[in-house]
Amino acid sequence: MKGNRGRTLRSLWRSGVDHMATALAILATVLVVAPLIAIFFYLVYKGASSLNWAFFTQIPKPEGEVGGGMANAIVGSAVVLFVASLFGIPIGIGGGIYLAEFGRGTRLANAVRFTADVLNGVPSIVMGIAAFSLIVVPMHHYSALAGGVALGIMMIPTVTRTTEEMLLMVPHSVREAALGLGVPNWRSVISITLKTASPGVITGCMLAFARVAGETAPLLFTALGNQFWSVSLNHEISALPLQIYNYAISPYDDQHRQAWAGSLVLIALIVIAVSLVRFFTSRGTLKGAS
Amino acid sequence: MGVGIEVKALNAWYGSNHTLQDIELNIPANHATALIGPSGCGKSTFVRCLNRMHETNPIARVTGTVRIGDLDIYHDISPVEIRRRVGMVFQRPNPFPTMSIYDNVCGGMELNGFRNRRELDEIVERSLRNAALWDEVKDDLKKKSGASLSGGQQQRMCIARALAVDPEVLLMDEPASALDPVSTSKIEDLIFQLKSQYTIVIVTHNMQQAARVAEKTGFFLNGRMVEFDSTHKIFTNPSDKRTEDYITGRFG
Numbered sequence: 235m236k237g238n239r240g241r242t243l244r245s246l247w248r249s250g251v252d253h254m255a256t257a258l259a260i261l262a263t264v265l266v267v268a269p270l271i272a273i274f275f276y277l278v279y280k281g282a283s284s285l286n287w288a289f290f291t292q293i294p295k296p297e298g299e300v301g302g303g304m305a306n307a308i309v310g311s312a313v314v315l316f317v318a319s320l321f322g323i324p325i326g327i328g329g330g331i332y333l334a335e336f337g338r339g340t341r342l343a344n345a346v347r348f349t350a351d352v353l354n355g356v357p358s359i360v361m362g363i364a365a366f367s368l369i370v371v372p373m374h375h376y377s378a379l380a381g382g383v384a385l386g387i388m389m390i391p392t393v394t395r396t397t398e399e400m401l402l403m404v405p406h407s408v409r410e411a412a413l414g415l416g417v418p419n420w421r422s423v424i425s426i427t428l429k430t431a432s433p434g435v436i437t438g439c440m441l442a443f444a445r446v447a448g449e450t451a452p453l454l455f456t457a458l459g460n461q462f463w464s465v466s467l468n469h470e471i472s473a474l475p476l477q478i479y480n481y482a483i484s485p486y487d488d489q490h491r492q493a494w495a496g497s498l499v500l501i502a503l504i505v506i507a508v509s510l511v512r513f514f515t516s517r518g519t520l521k522g523a524s
Numbered sequence: 525m526g527v528g529i530e531v532k533a534l535n536a537w538y539g540s541n542h543t544l545q546d547i548e549l550n551i552p553a554n555h556a557t558a559l560i561g562p563s564g565c566g567k568s569t570f571v572r573c574l575n576r577m578h579e580t581n582p583i584a585r586v587t588g589t590v591r592i593g594d595l596d597i598y599h600d601i602s603p604v605e606i607r608r609r610v611g612m613v614f615q616r617p618n619p620f621p622t623m624s625i626y627d628n629v630c631g632g633m634e635l636n637g638f639r640n641r642r643e644l645d646e647i648v649e650r651s652l653r654n655a656a657l658w659d660e661v662k663d664d665l666k667k668k669s670g671a672s673l674s675g676g677q678q679q680r681m682c683i684a685r686a687l688a689v690d691p692e693v694l695l696m697d698e699p700a701s702a703l704d705p706v707s708t709s710k711i712e713d714l715i716f717q718l719k720s721q722y723t724i725v726i727v728t729h730n731m732q733q734a735a736r737v738a739e740k741t742g743f744f745l746n747g748r749m750v751e752f753d754s755t756h757k758i759f760t761n762p763s764d765k766r767t768e769d770y771i772t773g774r775f776g
Binding site for chain 1 (some may be wrong): 575577580582604605606607608609611612614616618619620621622631632635636682685686689
């Protein structure tokens with residue numbers, strides 16, 4: 235009898251601990267998600283009312299005038315981010331491939347990995363200064379190109395390190411399968427290992443993209459900002475974070491409202507871009523593929 | 525058609541670990557040869573020396589001669605090329621996880637630049653039939669991922685993949701050790717059929733398996749080959765005391 239009771243007590247205790255652990259996990263989840271939701275709703279609350287057709291189709295009105303929009307900043311952000319991705323993603327993925335596949339254990343690889351980690355910690359304003367002295371100064375003018383390169387450099391470490399980690403997660407047996415069929419190593423790396431790791435690599439690219447999409451500091455003295463239409467890589471260009479920054483510190487209420495709306499649009503566009511990439515890269519996945 | 529394998533003074537190392545010592549061996553063409561021995565005795569290393577997979581490990585080293593047919597594989601040919609002539613099936617099924625069954629089977633051809641669709645279709649069907657998998661997968665070839673098959677089916681798919689590049693030798697490193705008995709017996713039937721066309725070398729921990737499928741058996745112990753003879757002789761009347769101790773279960 236006594237043993238029986240002991241068992242019941244113990245099982246009560248165990249299920250109690252089990253519930254506790256579950257509750258703690260749920261609490262942690264709520265704490266993680268809550269700030270995100272709070273920010274999003276606050277943005278909707280502050281920004282949604284200023285969203286209208288003009289916001290997406292018109293360029294900014296001169297100082298003090300009411301109305302206008304951020305069409306040029308939206309397009310400018312797209313241009314700058316396109317340049318950044320074109321520059322940062324291939325270099326980042328190439329670096330990751332080197333670290334995981336070709337340079338494993340070598341001194342150069344360790345140096346590259348260390349540099350990437352340090353680069354990841356460099357303040358974004360410093361990236362701006364670097365791009366300024368590397369591109370703006372020799373070209374003698376601000377440009378979309380310089381802004382894109384500054385953001386692209388910021389993308390490299392994230393892309394490199396996630397690519398490396400994702401490649402290392404591909405089981406050794408898969409590489410051996412390819413090598414055992416007489417496939418040259420470079421071909422196996424590109425067509426088998428990288429392809430197997432691609433969902434994770436794409437996630438890394440999207441993380442890097444989303445991170446730099448909201449950066450202001452590297453653009454301040456590279457892309458500079460522009461009150462007018464421009465899609466040229468060779469001229470200063472507007473970008474959403476720059477426009478938000480300029481409007482947020484301006485003295486006019488209408489511009490404050492537009493800054494809120496711009497923030498909302500920036501977040502929405504990042505979410506849309508990431509979802510689109512996910513949608514298109516997950517299509518054609520086979521039944522039962524892991 | 526299979527070709528014979530002639531091994532002379534083969535030594536192999538992992539780092540400072542001398543895993544194979546002075547192996548001398550003649551493996552006959554178009555037969556199945558089994559390699560048995562306790563874990564860590566070097567039999568896996570040995571088969572990996574026959575298609576130069578051993579040297580894909582950066583700390584690995586090998587000396588000696590291996591002739592496959594009339595080629596000295598360490599002098600006359602590149603490691604990549606020899607692996608197209610000497611196929612390998614691994615201990616655990618290792619399908620390409622992102623690929624369909626079809627792409628898995630013709631993976632070796634496609635990745636080597638072979639692009640003729642009609643011929644690929646034929647190769648895939650022939651290889652899957654040879655691997656006794658065709659009837660089970662013919663309707664899902666391009667729809668299902670290779671990784672969605674059962675373990676036994678995956679292993680037969682890996683055999684089909686190895687056969688698709690039309691090798692002369694097929695190395696099998698414990699091909700059934702991760703499979704259930706039904707799948708195991710299917711793989712064994714398959715080895716039985718395939719050995720008329722290919723030279724097969726199979727590493728196994730299962731002595732009944734060796735007795736069932738192989739004409740010749742070699743016994744490895746501590747990096748040396750203790751005895752190599754007809755399977756019947758090894759299992760009924762071995763010449764070496766250590767072989768007898770192993771097959772009667774006194775150690776290992």
